[in-house]
Amino acid sequence: DAKTTQPPSMDCAEGRAANLPCNHSTISGNEYVYWYRQIHSQGPQYIIHGLKNNETNEMASLIITEDRKSSTLILPHATLRDTAVYYCIASWGAQKLVFGQGTRLTINP
Amino acid sequence: NAGVTQTPKFRILKIGQSMTLQCTQDMNHNYMYWYRQDPGMGLKLIYYSVGAGITDKGEVPNGYNVSRSTTEDFPLRLELAAPSQTSVYFCASSTPSGTSGGQYNEQFFGPGTRLTVL
Numbered sequence: 102d103a104k105t106t107q108p109p110s111m112d113c114a115e116g117r118a119a120n121l122p123c124n125h126s127t128i129s130g131n132e133y134v135y136w137y138r139q140i141h142s143q144g145p146q147y148i149i150h151g152l153k154n155n156e157t158n159e160m161a162s163l164i165i166t167e168d169r170k171s172s173t174l175i176l177p178h179a180t181l182r183d184t185a186v187y188y189c190i191a192s193w194g195a196q197k198l199v200f201g202q203g204t205r206l207t208i209n210p
Numbered sequence: 211n212a213g214v215t216q217t218p219k220f221r222i223l224k225i226g227q228s229m230t231l232q233c234t235q236d237m238n239h240n241y242m243y244w245y246r247q248d249p250g251m252g253l254k255l256i257y258y259s260v261g262a263g264i265t266d267k268g269e270v271p272n273g274y275n276v277s278r279s280t281t282e283d284f285p286l287r288l289e290l291a292a293p294s295q296t297s298v299y300f301c302a303s304s305t306p307s308g309t310s311g312g313q314y315n316e317q318f319f320g321p322g323t324r325l326t327v328l
Contacts, residue, residue, distance in 0.1 A: 133314045144214075144300050144319030145253065152314075188252065197243070197268060198317060200252035 105189045110205045119176040121204050123189030126170040132193040134165060136174045137200075138185040145188065145200070148174065179208045211236050214320035216301050222326045223291040231286040231323050233301030241304045242284040243268075243317065244276065246297040253300060259284055291327045299323045 106124040113119040125134065136148040149156055149163045151172070156163045162175040176183055188203040217232045235242065240261050245253040245268075255268030259278040273295060275287040284303075288295060302317040 135314075135316075142298060142322065142324075144302070144321055145317075147316045147318070150314055150316065192315070197255045197258065198253075198315070200245075200254075202250075202252050 105191055105201055107187070107189050107201065107204045109202065110207070112207050112209055113176075113179050115181060115208050115210050116178055119179040119183065119206060119208070121174040121176075121187050121189075121206065122171065123174070124171045125189070125191040128169050128191045129193065130169075132191045134163065134169075134172050135188075135190040135192060135198065136161070136163065137188045137190065137198075138183075139188070139203070140182075140185040148187075179206075181208050181210065184208045213237065214301055214303055214318055216299075216320040216323050218323060219321070220324045222328060223288075224328060225291060225293065227291050228287070228289050229291070229325075231288070231299055231301075231325075233284045233286065233320060234282050235284075235301075235303040235318070236282065237303060237305075237318065238281060239303035239305045239318070240281070241306065241315070241317075242278065243302040243304075244274070244284070244286045245300045245302065246270065246295075247300065247322075248297050256286065256299075288325075293327050295325065296327045297325060299325060 135150040137145040139145045151163045165172045186203040214235045243258040244256040247253045254270045257276040259265045300322045301320045304317040306315040
């Protein structure tokens with residue numbers, strides 16, 4: 102699995118868009134980019150995944166650069182409940198997801 | 211659906227004791243996983259299973275054993291508890307989708323078991 106690099110922490114004002122970057126410069130062609138988040142000490146929660154194209158669901162949008170070496174998770178209207186640790190993972194296949202230390206996102210009122 | 215359930219929620223063990231962490235899923239997922247998360251760190255894979263009767267080691271399997279006799283259950287056994295096994299344990303399940311050339315894998319996690327070994 103490709104190594105990912107994320108900033109250790111970020112802040113965002115409530116109601117604004119939160120843009121979380123992730124670098125995965127060694128990603129291979131068949132590796133997906135996943136985003137999960139972990140609120141307090143709960144189990145991680147799946148947010149979104151993508152391969153080449155940008156993706157959007159009810160929670161977030163995922164923007165992947167054309168060369169696939171980096172991506173951005175966008176939470177369009179952040180709320181206090183979005184305060185969590187966000188994990189970016191690049192992985193192929195079904196066996197495992199390698200969780201790094203993620204980005205601690207704090208939404209401020 | 212209850213999703214992925216784990217018992218117990220909390221447990222304190224003495225060094226050398228044994229215990230089994232229970233994990234059950236009701237989503238008919240083929241794949242199941244056990245992770246541990248130490249304070250301030252990401253999750254590390256202990257064991258995983260791709261179906262009943264099939265298990266394989268992850269990144270940190272030492273000190274643990276697993277079995278998978280049914281699709282629904284995937285218990286994790288600690289035989290001789292050590293302080294280094296103090297951690298939060300998460301169980302997850304999934305059914306990978308896509309083709310072999312582009313398979314993705316959304317995992318669903320349980321609430322975790324917080325284990326302290328003293």
